[in-house]
Amino acid sequence: MGSKQWNVENLSYLSYQFSRFGYFDESYRFILYLTDPATPRREYPEVSFGVMEGIVQGLMGVSPDGRNGRLTTVYNSHSPHFCEIAGLKVLSSDIRLRHEPGRSVLKNEGSRPFTWRAAFNGRATGIRINGKKMKTRVETDVMGNSKTWAEVELLPGMEAIAEKED
Structure with missing residues (x-):
């Protein structure tokens, strides 16, 4: 090790x-x-x-951007299992986040809205948020790894489900 x-x-x-x-x-x-x-x-x-x-x-790939009021998440695992966190304080709010392969669920349990950038590793053909096909973008990091993402605004109390389309 x-x-x-x-x-x-x-x-x-x-x-x-x-x-x-x-x-x-x-x-x-x-x-x-x-x-x-x-x-x-x-x-x-x-x-x-x-x-x-x-x-x-x-x-869990939680990355807050206070200047732009945006929270990016991406499940950085090859595991077939889920990963979940609750009561996490970010962007003057509280969140609950659950990642599963190809699916993420985020709930804004706080009192402030923010933009959720739901990201998935690799090049996806699309992302659906709450069943609606979203406009996606692809970013590539310095290692050549791609991430596909889409954004949605989460008001206080809102929950959104992002699903990767292959």
Whole structure:
């Protein structure tokens, strides 16, 4: 795992970094390693913060943009399972987010509206939000990984379901 060459403080940052660049399996492996009771010095504060960053920003792809009032999410996993988080405070609001392969559900449980940029890894033929085919865009990162996304405004109390079309 590299722990002979790297200390646990440095390893705590790798999960998020691997997720950012498309190495989802490696990211998840580091989350498991850092949360394993057998991992030496895992009680260090850097480790718990790194694990949370790896889950929220890495695995769940939560990326707030306060200047534009936008929240981007993308499920950074190859797993056939779901991932869910609730009570997350972002953009002066609270959210509940559930990712499944090819499907994301976001609820604005706060008191402020924001724009949800629902993203999916790869080049999708389309994205439906609440059953409506949306205008999509594709971005490519520095590693050549593509993400397809669409946007919708979420008012307080609203829930939206984004589904990837292949």
